[in-house]
Amino acid sequence: MGEAILKREQVRDYLLELIETHPAGAPIPAERVLCQQLSVSRPTVRSAVEELVNTGLLVRQHGRGTFVARAKITQEMVSGPGSMSLPRASGTWASRVLEHARIPAGARVGRRLRLSPAAEIHYIARLRLVDGEPMALEHLHVPAAVAPSLTLHDMESGDFYDRLREHGVHVLEAVQSIEPTVVNESEASLLGVPVLAPALLFERLTTDADGRQVEYVHSIYRGDRYRIMSRLTLGASPRSTVDVQARIGGSGPF
Amino acid sequence: MGEAILKREQVRDYLLELIETHPAGAPIPAERVLCQQLSVSRPTVRSAVEELVNTGLLVRQHGRGTFVARAKITQEMVSGPGSMSLPRASGTWASRVLEHARIPAGARVGRRLRLSPAAEIHYIARLRLVDGEPMALEHLHVPAAVAPSLTLHDMESGDFYDRLREHGVHVLEAVQSIEPTVVNESEASLLGVPVLAPALLFERLTTDADGRQVEYVHSIYRGDRYRIMSRLTLGASPRSTVDVQARIGGSGPF
DNA sequence: CCTGAGAAGTGGTCTATGCCACTTTCTACT
DNA sequence: AGTAGAAAGTGGCATAGACCACTTCTCAGG
Missing domain, CATH: 1.10.10.10 (Winged helix-like DNA-binding domain superfamily/Winged helix DNA-binding domain)
Known part of the structure; x- marks a missing residue:
């Protein structure tokens, strides 16, 4: 043969x-x-x-x-399986919950989730660490109406979207924006960087199969330790590869 | 029917x-x-x-x-047709050449292009404008050995990769990194933003079919006018959509 | 000269069928 | 009891042919 x-x-x-x-x-x-x-x-x-x-x-x-x-140029960035929590990087991730509460959405979050400012949401703030080093500050908001019985454990789980699915919420897609920013005082102290240090602001709005907003995530990533790598392929791309990376040690080719 | x-x-x-x-x-x-x-x-x-x-x-x-x-989650960002110059945004793009010369690569650029610091390169710096407003500062470096007869017009052309192709260079793929930064004094004055304003630093290394580095691009994008939008789709994605956007006017849903 | 009908050529879809390659399972022989 | 081999089930590849839908061009009729 x-x-x-x-x-x-x-x-x-x-x-x-x-x-x-x-x-x-x-x-x-x-x-x-x-x-x-x-x-x-x-x-x-x-x-x-x-x-x-x-x-x-x-x-x-x-x-x-x-x-x-x-x-045409296509750029693909694929987060690892499991958590939809893009960005994802190499190294060992861990997270420390800073705050967890069921609170009113408020004006800002309510607008993004299309809720009344008085509507209740599950809120969790956590510090995400890579190999023990603070990497990002993540604020997660889920309308209480979407998943009334959601527990802290559910929100901490790596398979958060699987948990949501158990609550009858079928996550469909998300729109994410990435923009540069600088850290404020509280962010600086939590991330261990100077005030006004460059950082990436990720905002993500997740929608379920019924068109409901089911999640709003606001994350600040350290600019000195985090960068987005992507491979651009001209025309023929069998399958472009991952590459959202955290710089832990050396500076690499770039 | x-x-x-x-x-x-x-x-x-x-x-x-x-x-x-x-x-x-x-x-x-x-x-x-x-x-x-x-x-x-x-x-x-x-x-x-x-x-x-x-x-x-x-x-x-x-x-x-x-x-x-x-x-699995896939994230796709597709630049518009034409220029491989990601990112691309809505609005009318224009560019103004600030500098254009054939110079030695130098240590920093030489390392990225895998050239001797003394090797000559084509260099062009240009200010990219959207609807007349400064949006980005772009520095383009092409080894002279790759395309000896490259002209300024070639480098200014929207179909720059087609021009390269005419010079016998078949662009294959590129690796791009995106990270947050702040602008320095000269960047600030060219872009019309305050010093230390947030910005996105794009670095792109392009490789041809023979594995040669053919281009190194270093770009600074205004953080107040530019953001990356992407759509994340869970599993089934018929074809995710574009969405690298420049914010010109209003602030939008985000 | 303009216009409309038709022919020809294109991709779009579907059927019916055959054989090959790989994996698993079960059986029969050692 | 152990093992080799056959059998059955799976996806992988390819063929030949038919008909439909859309586009373009041409040519006859106005």
Whole structure:
């Protein structure tokens, strides 16, 4: 069997050559033509084309043809399995609960969670540590109406979203923003950095399958120890890799 | 035809239900069984399964079966077409060249590009504007050895990577880091913000198909006008959306 | 000259079928 | 009892053909 030459791969490689040698927007041969040229069946051709369409190298247009795509850049950052708590970094994470209460949402949080300021929420503040060093300060808010019986243990659990699921909440997606900021006095003392030191502010709003806001997270990450790494791939990306990293020791290539 | 019910979608939806109601690791019915249950052909079933495998909801194991995957979070940020210059934002971009020269790499840039400090590079510094407002300060470095005849016009072009390609350089991928910082005096005056204002530092190292470093970019983005937005999707992501945004006017939901 | 109908070519979907490769299980022989 | 091998079940790959939906071009009719 040694070779194990798959026709599908042959077709794909042939198409990759075409893509390399043709400018963006150029049409590639019709599927039925490719079948003849390469002596394969149409489903095989279609399968190969589909792969390249999925990776963004080709664009299909019904009734017109298939074309070399304009190169697009995709950037992927994948948090590890389990906790949806992006960002995630190498090293050993731990967390220390600073505060935990059931309180009214207030104006700021209520607006983000689309709640009345008087509506109750579960609130937890925790210091996140990497290898014993403070790395981030995280404030988590979950509407009490969403999960009335949520316990502290639930919120501390690594599989927080699995806990929510047990409470009948199916987490669907989240929108996250990242922006630079500087730490204030209390943040500085908790994180062990000088006041006004650079930091990253993460805000995340999580939505469930019913469209309800189920979580609002506000996190401050130390700028001197934390950076976001990402790999950008031009066009063909089989699967880009992770790389949200915490700098613990040396400074590395960057 | 009104309805236009695609069998493939029916199968996919059926599988999504199974995934919702089964724990991670649970097997789903065999493909041939699904064919009978849903009265469709195997290629149709396989096509639907493949889609869910691609989106990370199912895992196939040759000879064993197909299983519900452990939910993973993917975060995608896609820069618009054209310039690989991530980040990109809405609004009208323009740029003003501040400096342009062919100079020795120096220690810092040389290390990143894996060049001798004495090796020559093309250097360009430009101010990037959104709707006329300064948004970022970008420093671009390209080894002269990579593209000896590169002109200023090449480097200013929106399709800079296409220009490189014409010089025989096939850009492959890039590694980018993002970290918070504060602006210094000269950056502050160019960007029109106070000294020590929060900012994002982007560093990008681009590699070509031969493994050579072809570009090193160092950019400072205003923290008050720029933020990174991303959508995190649990498992099933047909295609997450863009969302690296510049805040020009109002503050928005966040 | 303009316009509309039709033909031709394209991708989109689906069926029916065959064989191969890998894994697990059970059985029969040692 | 242990082990090798067959059998059954799984996904992996490929074929041939049919029909549909959309786009473009051409050509005849106004």
